[in-house]
Amino acid sequence: MSRYWMLFSLILVAITISCKRTRPFFSDPEIDAEVYNRIQEQLLDAKPGDVIQLPEGFFEFDRPLSLDGISGVTIAGAGTDKTILSFYMQKTGAEGIKITADSVTLRDFTVQDTPGDAIKLQDCTGVTLLRLKTTWSRGADADNGGYGLYPVACIGVLIDSCEASYASDAGIYVGQSRDVIVRNCFAHGNVAGIEIENCINAEVYDNRAEHNTGGILVFDLPDLPQVNGHTCRIYRNTIKENNHSNFAPAGNIVGIVPPGTGIILLAAKNVEIFDNDITGHKTIGTAVASYQITEKSWADTTYNPYTYDIAIYDNRYQRKRTLPDLSRDFGKMVNVLFAGKPQDILYDGIIDTTRTAGPNPMNICIRQEQANLRFANIDAANGFDKVNKDIGPYQACEGRELPELHSLPSQDL
Numbered sequence: 001m002s003r004y005w006m007l008f009s010l011i012l013v014a015i016t017i018s019c020k021r022t023r024p025f026f027s028d029p030e031i032d033a034e035v036y037n038r039i040q041e042q043l044l045d046a047k048p049g050d051v052i053q054l055p056e057g058f059f060e061f062d063r064p065l066s067l068d069g070i071s072g073v074t075i076a077g078a079g080t081d082k083t084i085l086s087f088y089m090q091k092t093g094a095e096g097i098k099i100t101a102d103s104v105t106l107r108d109f110t111v112q113d114t115p116g117d118a119i120k121l122q123d124c125t126g127v128t129l130l131r132l133k134t135t136w137s138r139g140a141d142a143d144n145g146g147y148g149l150y151p152v153a154c155i156g157v158l159i160d161s162c163e164a165s166y167a168s169d170a171g172i173y174v175g176q177s178r179d180v181i182v183r184n185c186f187a188h189g190n191v192a193g194i195e196i197e198n199c200i201n202a203e204v205y206d207n208r209a210e211h212n213t214g215g216i217l218v219f220d221l222p223d224l225p226q227v228n229g230h231t232c233r234i235y236r237n238t239i240k241e242n243n244h245s246n247f248a249p250a251g252n253i254v255g256i257v258p259p260g261t262g263i264i265l266l267a268a269k270n271v272e273i274f275d276n277d278i279t280g281h282k283t284i285g286t287a288v289a290s291y292q293i294t295e296k297s298w299a300d301t302t303y304n305p306y307t308y309d310i311a312i313y314d315n316r317y318q319r320k321r322t323l324p325d326l327s328r329d330f331g332k333m334v335n336v337l338f339a340g341k342p343q344d345i346l347y348d349g350i351i352d353t354t355r356t357a358g359p360n361p362m363n364i365c366i367r368q369e370q371a372n373l374r375f376a377n378i379d380a381a382n383g384f385d386k387v388n389k390d391i392g393p394y395q396a397c398e399g400r401e402l403p404e405l406h407s408l409p410s411q412d413l
Contacts (some may be wrong), residue, residue, distance in 0.1 A: 001176055001291070004033045004314065013247055014322055015169030015356070018284045022168075023276045025405075026115050027058055027059060027086075027294045027378065030058075031059070032059050032061060035055060035057075035059050035063075036059070036061045036062075036063065037072075037129075038332055039052065039054065039065060040065055041061075041194055041253060042064070043065065043073075043075075044237065045069075046067065046070045046073045047070070047072075047257045048072035048073070048103075048250045049071065049072050049298045050072075050074070051073075051076055052073065052075045052076070052180045053074065053076055053077075054072065054076065054077040054078070054085070054109050054155070055078070055083065055365070056077075056078040056082045056083055057082075057083065057084075057106070057295075058080075058086065059081045059084070059085055059086065059094075060087075060089050060178065061085060061086070061087055061089075061090065062085045062087075062089050062091045062092070063090065063091070063092050063093060064087070064090070064092070064093035064094070064095050064096060064097065064098055065085075065096070065098075066097070066098045066099070066100075067098075067099050067101050068099075068100045068101060068102065068310055069098075069100065069101055069105045069217075070101050070217055071099060071101055071102040071126075071391070072102075072104075072105070073103075073104055073111075074104070074105040074107070074264045075097075075104075075105070075106045075386065076105075076106075076107050076108055077107070077108040077110075078109075079107060079108050079109075079131075079145045079388075080108065080109060080110045080131060080132065080133040080163070081110070083109040083110065083330045083400075084109070084110045084112065085097075085110065085111050085112070085149035086112050086113050086115055087111070087114040087115065088112075088113040088121065088137075088340065089113055090114065090280060091365045093113055093119045094114070094116025094117065094118075094145070094173075095114060095116050095117045095118070096114040096118045096119060096121070097111060097118070097119045097120070098121075098124050099119075099120070099121040099122070099124060099127075099149065100121075100123055100124065100411045101124060102125045102126050103125070103126040104121070104122055104124060104126065104127060104128070105128040105129075105130065105147070105203050105353070106119065106123045106128070106129050106130070106132060107128075107129075107130040107131050107132065108130070108132070108134070109133075110133040110134070110135070111132070111134050112133075112134065112135045112136060112137055113135075113136055113137055113138075114136075114145045115135070115145060116145045116146065116147075117145050117146055117147040117150045117163075118134035118136060118145060118148045118149070118150070118151060118167075119132065119148070119149055119152045120151075120152070121150070121151040121152070121154055122128055122153055123152050123153050123154065124151065124153075124154045124155075125154065125155045125156055126155075126156045126162070127148075127151050127154050127158065128156075128158045128329060129151075129159045129161070129162055129286045130158075130160050130161060131161045131162065132162045132163075133161075133162065133164070133373060134149060134151065134162075134163075134164045134165070134167070134171070135148070135164070135165045135166055135354075136165075136166040136167070137165075137349070138166075139166055139257050140168075140189055140244065140245070140247045141168070141247060142168055142247050142248065142249045143168070144163070144166055144167060144168040144169060145167060145168065146168055146169035146170070146252075147166055147171075147173045147335045148164030148167045148172060148173075148187075148190070149164055149167070149171070149172045149173065149179055150169045150175075151172050151173075151174050151175075151180075152173075152174075152175040152176055152177065153175070153176045153177060153225065153226070154177040154178075155157075155173075155177065155178045155179060156178075156179050157171060157174055157177055157179070157181065157407050158181045158204045159174070159180075159181065159182045159183070159185060160183055160184055161179070161185065161187045162172050162186075162189050163185065163186045163187075163279060164185070164186075164188075164190065164193075165187070165188050165189040165190060166189045166190060167190040167191065168188075168190075168247060168248055168249060168252075168336070168348060169189060169191055169192060169248060170190060170191065170192035170193070170194070170195035170217070170254065171187040171189075171190035171192070171193055171194065171197075171254055171307065172173070172187050172189070172193070172194045172195070172200065172210070173192070173194075173195045173197065174195070174196055174197070174199055174200055174366025175197040175199065175224075176198045176199065176224060176225060176226040176229075177199050177200075178199065178200045178201055178229075178231045179200075179201045179202075179204075180196065180201065180202040180203070181192055181202070181203050181204075181294075182196075182198050182202070182203070182207060183203070183204070183205050183207060183210050184203075184206050184207065185207045185208070185255075185290045186207070186208045187207065187208070187209045187210075187211060187212060187215075188208075188209075188210045188211045188290045189211055189212065189244060190212045190213070190244075191212065191213045191216045191241065191244075191246055191247060191248045191252075191254045191255075191257065192212060192213065192214050192215070192216075192217045192257065193209030193210075193212035193214065193216060193239075194209055194215070194216045194217070194220045195216075195217040195219065196216075196218050196219070196229075196232055196282055197217075197218075197220070197221060197229070198221060198224055198227060198228075198229040199225050199232065200226075200229050200230055200231060201231050201232075202217060202218075202231070202232040203232070203233045203235075204232070204234045204235075204237065205233070205234070205237060205305045206236050207237045207238070208236070208237070208238045208240070208241065209237065209238070209240070209242060209303060210239075210240045210241055211240075211241055211242065211243070211244055212242045212244055213240040213243075213245065213246045213247075213248075213254070213257050213258075213259050213261065213310070214240035214242055214254070214258075214261040214262075214264055215237075215240075215259040215261065215262045215263060215278075215281075216217075216234060216237065216239060216261075216262070216263045216264075217236070217257070217263070217264045217266070218232050218263075218264070218265050218266070218268040218271055219253070219264070219266045219267065219268070220266065220267040220268055220269070220291070220304075221253065221266075221267070221291070222291065222298030222299070222303040222305070223299055223300050223303070224254040225306075227300060227302060227303045228269070228302070228303065228304050228318075229268075229269070229270075229296075229343070230269040230270045231269075231271075231274045232268065232270070232271045232272070233271075233274075234263065234271070234274075234276065235272070235273070235274050235275045235276060236274070236275050236276065237275065237276045238276075238277045239263060239276055239278045239279070240277065240279050240280050241260060241279070241280035241281070241320070242247065242259075242260065242261060242280075242281060243260045243280070243281065243284055243320065243325075244257050244259060245259055245308075245327065246258070246259055246327065246328060249305070252334060253274050253363050255374065256326075256328060256329070257273045257328065257330075258283045258284070258324070258325040258327070258328035258329075258330045258331035258334075259325040259327060259328070259331070259409070260281045260282030260283030260284070260320065260325050260342065261281060261283055261284050261287065261330075262278040262281045262284065262285045262286055262312045263276075263278065263285070263286040263287070264284075264286075264289065265286075265287065265288050265289065265307050265310060266289050266290075266291060266293075266294075266307070266309070267290055267304070267305050267306065267307055268293040268307050269291075269306075269307065269308055270306070270308075270310075271284070271288050271309070271310050271311070272308045272310075272311045273310075273311070273313075273315060274284065274311070274312070274313050274314050274315060275311045275314050276314065276315045276316070277316050278314075278315055278316065278317050278318075278344075279316070279317070279318040280318065280319075280320045281319065281320055281342060282319075282320040282322045282323070282324055282325060282342050282343070283325045283330070283331050283334055283342055283344075284322040284324075284330070284334065284344075284346050285317045285319065285343065285344040285345060286312060286344065286345045286346075287330070287344075287345075287346050287348075288307055288310055288312075288345070288346070288347045288348065288364060289307060289346075289347075289348040289350070290305050290306045290307050290348060290350040291306075292305055292350050292380075292381070293307035293348050293369065293380050295352065295370070301389075302307070304352075306350065306351070306362065306364065307348075307364075308348075308352070308355070308362040308363055308364070308400040309362075309363045310362075310364045311365045311367075312345065312364075312366045312367070313365070313366070313368065314366070314367070314368070315368065316370070317344040317368070317370060318347075319343075319374070320342060320346065322339075322342070323335065323340045323341065324341075324343075325343050327365070331332065331397065333378070333384070334346075336386055337376070337384060338374075338376070338379060338406045339382075342374070343374045343375075343376060344368075344370075344373050344374045344375060345347075345366060345368070345373070345374070345375045345377075346375075346376055347364055347376070347377045347378070347394070348377075348378055348380040348381075349377040349379045349380055349381060349388075350379055350380055350381045351381070358391035360393045360394055360396070360397060363396075363397060364397075365390060365394060365397040366394040366395060367395060368391075373391070374389075375391040375394075376389045377389075390413060
């Protein structure tokens with residue numbers, strides 16, 4: 001018997017050690033240092049047109065990689081499951097990779113376990129992110145970096161066939177940029193799956209946003225270098241079961257997102273949402289809200305906090321049969337106003353009184369033929385005093401289609 005008990009004890013110890021270990025692989029520090037130095041030296045010495053080939057293997061780096069001011073460089077791995085760059089042991093810097101260069105392409109590798117953002121590109125013109133993966137191996141955790149793929153203040157951004165998971169803010173985020181395409185991507189397990197923030201001209205299509213807190217967000221926030229973003233098309237996406245608990249650090253704007261949210265428009269302008277599958281959400285399928293609903297102040301006098309010129313049509317909604325979220329104020333609001341019933345489309349009803357009067361001054365157009373669609377104007381400006389479920393005023397508007405964006409990177413990658 002003692003032999004069996006000894007074997008059983010050894011198995012328990014092995015299981016316990018395995019469960020506590022968050023570091024998924026171990027590598028050779030000498031090899032890691034050699035590989036890091038070789039890659040960073042190539043990035044420092046790169047010339048326009050160079051291809052920096054990342055080797056196949058798992059490597060742990062204690063410092064970020066960076067490319068600054070050298071245009072036309074490609075950084076390529078052997079595939080997301082073959083070239084894995086871990087920053088679990090990072091001692092300096094926050095990002096895993098930081099790019100400040102034009103006409104750059106990153107493709108075919110994984111970045112994981114960064115203390116800050118996984119891949120950040122700033123002030124770049126001509127960005128192509130292709131078949132990349134970002135993740136945090138410990139799963140959802142407030143100590144994870146904020147963003148997986150993070151182009152900010154860029155012009156001409158293409159994010160294609162990428163995967164992002166477990167970011168404590170947004171898996172795929174594009175901010176304060178112009179002419180943006182996000183397509184064929186898979187965002188899961190993040191607070192926000194895909195977020196377009198303060199951008200001008202964006203298309204988000206043929207993506208999967210699943211098991212995040214919120215699937216796809218289009219936000220316009222105040223007090224940033226570029227405000228009053230506009231013109232975004234969201235179509236042919238699968239936005240499914242985004243019911244993950246919200247693990248954003250305290251104070252993050254995405255901390256307001258209630259688990260169980262498909263799409264949120266916040267201070268968004270000229271947005272078209274069509275031909276999407278928006279299914280399995282326990283709180284809200286699509287929320288249309290102005291910035292005032294956050295009850296946060298702003299200093300920028302040029303900022304327009306309203307949401308207007310919105311077209312929502314030909315989407316397929318299917319609610320999750322469960323109680324809405326109770327961990328965030330918006331989820332609590334849904335429970336109070338609608339007796340614990342998830343909603344398909346909610347509009348906060350906050351209007352700009354300087355616009356043309358009428359039943360639909362903000363031009364919120366909803367053309368959904370689906371039976372039993374749950375819609376409401378919640379009259380947030382007046383303390384939810386006159387919640388109105390009549391969708392009629394929002395159907396009697398002329399539909400329009402935004403132009404496709406033709407000034408973006410090649411569609412034939």
